[in-house]
Amino acid sequence: MKIGMIKATGPFERVVHWCVALSCLLLCFTGMGMMYHSLNGLGTMVGGMANLKTIHNFGGIFFAISLVFTIGMWWKEAGLFSFPEDWQWIIAGGGYLWHVENMPEVGKYNPGQKMFFLVVALFGAIMVASGLIIWFPFSFAVSLVRMMYVLHALGFVIIFAFFFVHLYLVTIGAPGSAPAMFTGWVTKAWVKKQHPKWLKEMEEDGTLVVYGEEKCSKKGRC
Amino acid sequence: MKKELVKLIDLSRCTACRGCQVACKQWNELPAKRTKNFGSYQNPPDLQWNTWTLIRFQEHEKKNGKVNWLFRKDGCMHCTDAACIKVCPTGALYHTEFGSVSMHADKCIGCKACITACPFSVPKYNADTNKIAKCDLCYTRLQVNQPPACVLSCPTGALQIGAKDAMIKKAYARAEELGGDANVYGDKFVDGTHVVYILPERADVYEHLPVDPKVPLEIIIWKDVLKPAGLLAAGAVVAGCFLHYITHGPKTPDDETTCEGGNKS
Ligand code: HEM
Numbered sequence: 491m492k493i494g495m496i497k498a499t500g501p502f503e504r505v506v507h508w509c510v511a512l513s514c515l516l517l518c519f520t521g522m523g524m525m526y527h528s529l530n531g532l533g534t535m536v537g538g539m540a541n542l543k544t545i546h547n548f549g550g551i552f553f554a555i556s557l558v559f560t561i562g563m564w565w566k567e568a569g570l571f572s573f574p575e576d577w578q579w580i581i582a583g584g585g586y587l588w589h590v591e592n593m594p595e596v597g598k599y600n601p602g603q604k605m606f607f608l609v610v611a612l613f614g615a616i617m618v619a620s621g622l623i624i625w626f627p628f629s630f631a632v633s634l635v636r637m638m639y640v641l642h643a644l645g646f647v648i649i650f651a652f653f654f655v656h657l658y659l660v661t662i663g664a665p666g667s668a669p670a671m672f673t674g675w676v677t678k679a680w681v682k683k684q685h686p687k688w689l690k691e692m693e694e695d696g697t698l699v700v701y702g703e704e705k706c707s708k709k710g711r712c
Numbered sequence: 713m714k715k716e717l718v719k720l721i722d723l724s725r726c727t728a729c730r731g732c733q734v735a736c737k738q739w740n741e742l743p744a745k746r747t748k749n750f751g752s753y754q755n756p757p758d759l760q761w762n763t764w765t766l767i768r769f770q771e772h773e774k775k776n777g778k779v780n781w782l783f784r785k786d787g788c789m790h791c792t793d794a795a796c797i798k799v800c801p802t803g804a805l806y807h808t809e810f811g812s813v814s815m816h817a818d819k820c821i822g823c824k825a826c827i828t829a830c831p832f833s834v835p836k837y838n839a840d841t842n843k844i845a846k847c848d849l850c851y852t853r854l855q856v857n858q859p860p861a862c863v864l865s866c867p868t869g870a871l872q873i874g875a876k877d878a879m880i881k882k883a884y885a886r887a888e889e890l891g892g893d894a895n896v897y898g899d900k901f902v903d904g905t906h907v908v909y910i911l912p913e914r915a916d917v918y919e920h921l922p923v924d925p926k927v928p929l930e931i932i933i934w935k936d937v938l939k940p941a942g943l944l945a946a947g948a949v950v951a952g953c954f955l956h957y958i959t960h961g962p963k964t965p966d967d968e969t970t971c972e973g974g975n976k977s
Pocket residue numbers: 513514517518520521522524525526543546547548549550551553554614617618619620621622624625642643645646649801823824825939
């Protein structure tokens with residue numbers, strides 16, 4: 491670890507994040523194996539389509555549990571917008587869509603991330619509910635099960651598309667983000683660029699953890 | 713490609729002997745199951761994984777106050793626009809060269825999507841095998857130019873099989889001959905079924921017979937809209953990300969030296 495790196499995430503946060511991300515990806519791909527006949531080969535890889543469905547269904551339960559932890563862990567930080575800076579950030583397109591000189595400063599999660607969180611939370615819950623109903627269709631009215639198939643497919647379209655945006659931004663779109671998912675330590679320059687208000691808040695609250703340093707004293711400089 | 717076939721069921725000739733029901737079980741080696749008497753000659757109460765065709769018994773009061781007995785041979789309609797094929801994730805259900813809907817049982821994963829989709833409530837689930845089962849219009853018999861077992865067994869001529877056009881023509885001629893409310897059922901929806909009824913009464917008189925069957929709207933939205941939309945959306949997003957990267961570029965931290973010596977001030 492390099493001296494001066496800043497702690498962005500804790501181990502629990504990273505484990506939950508990986509659980510929900512990997513199970514969501516697993517569900518996307520096993521689901522696609524069932525949705526598109528041309529991808530039935532994904533079933534062959536696991537010994538047949540019946541196994542693919544089993545993996546999808548029990549993977550779904552794992553996803554559901556991970557989702558509960560994800561929502562519990564993040565809803566306060568990522569589920570609530572704080573005005574007016576979040577609104578200004580949205581108007582400025584986060585500085586991603588075009589170059590903006592004075593970006594409004596946002597906290598630990600920017601409104602784009604908040605929207606992604608809300609979409610995953612909402613559609614994740616929809617996927618779990620609709621998935622369970624189409625798993626056990628005899629326990630429900632046919633008209634309901636038919637609607638659940640529509641919801642399950644719609645949720646897939648949205649989650650799958652959003653996932654790529656997320657993946658792009660945390661890798662090559664906003665370099666420096668990925669270490670938050672691996673070691674949990676990010677560079678100060680990255681925090682300053684992406685989450686300046688969060689940096690200030692941490693500095694003021696004395697919660698900023700810098701590698702190789704004692705915790706910052708209240709109002710102290712790091 | 714062989715000619716499309718249609719099984720014609722003339723209900724005016726059916727005496728409910730249930731020869732077809734038994735012949736179907738015999739040919740397809742389907743076991744019988746103990747059932748409960750529910751106050752009707754009809755047995756079993758519904759189609760089952762082990763009962764692919766069933767004579768439904770129904771008491772019907774005519775307009776003149778007289779009661780008559782209606783019999784209907786129920787089973788797969790072998791739709792052209794078949795909801796069950798549309799939803800099957802594995803390709804277990806498929807159209808044969810005769811236009812009938814057959815099944816590769818080894819491919820079925822018991823997901824029950826076809827049960828949810830079928831407008832005629834035909835496919836039935838077998839929990840022991842974790843597969844569905846239904847009439848396949850005796851595909852192996854058709855392949856060797858034999859009529860389906862049920863057709864062969866029918867003593868009254870209520871069941872026939874033949875080229876689609878000829879059968880439909882015959883159906884209309886017979887309906888006209890019968891007169892009254894008699895009508896042809898099957899050629900006008902789901903792009904035409906490969907089982908066609910001559911109904912002596914109006915379709916809405918018969919129990920468990922949908923008057924206007926179609927592939928459910930939900931199934932169309934799911935399979936014809938959202939399924940392609942999934943690929944389109946993902947493709948558009950990936951393309952968009954790439955374009956963003958090469959036209960606008962990443963959002964990079966201002967101070968790149970941090971990684972090197974730290975950022976202690
Ligand atoms: C991120 C979450 C999820 C994604 C992206 C996802 C994706 C998919 C997709 C693409 C399909 C194929 C639909 C089709 O054939 O058109 C599918 C089917 C299915 N999913 Fe999910 N799913 C998710 C969560 C769940 C959960 C939580 C459960 C249940 C515990 C579940 C149960 C099922 C079942 C039973 C099917 C039906 C298979 C079939 O009938 O073909 N899914 N899913």
